[in-house]
Amino acid sequence: MSKSTYYVNLNPTSMEDITTSKINDHELIEYEIEATEEEVTDLQQLLLDVQKHDMELADLFTFRHFNEHFTTDDSERFQHGINQVYRTIYELGTPETKEKMDSMDPSPFTNDE
Template identity: 50%
Template sequence: MEKRIYYVNLNPISMDDISPVKIPDSSLIQYEIEATSEELEKMDFLLNETQDHDLESQNLFTFRHFDESIAETDRYEYQAGMDKVIQMIYDLGTAETKQKIEEIHMINDEEKRNMKPPR
């Protein structure tokens, strides 16, 4: 299957954006990847799933957001999702993307000491 170049946007507000062209906006964090349509679909799913855990809308209209154990679970799930997203960007990334990720140490192989797994 043929791979094509895409740009993954990790802006927290619109993290689900994947574009076939680089958007000329210096405020966006974009990573260049080479992906098949299947890989692109998986990346899109991961981005959307992670974005959903960033702010659980069901907790906004209840008092659940005051429950620290629920908030902690949401933080853990969001961080776990981001780790998967960054790893996939690295795996599919161009040489320049891989270098950028390595330079800023985005891939964290260490256990998250302050993050407890959900119960």
């Protein structure tokens, strides 16, 4: 399968955005990747899964966020998922993306858990 250029936007309110065109918005965290359609679909699903473990608006109207076991477990799943997102972006990333990520902190992007 051939690879195409995609842009992954890690905006906290819409983390699942993967587009084929660059968005010129300085408030977005955007990474350029080279991926097949299957790789994009897998990354899209991973992003959706991670968002499920982020603090949901619905939890603010319940007492779930006061349950320490629930919030700790959910936070750990979220962190594991977001680390996997960054590793996947790093693996699929263009040289510029890898350089950008390396300059931040390479450990979550290149280490296996």
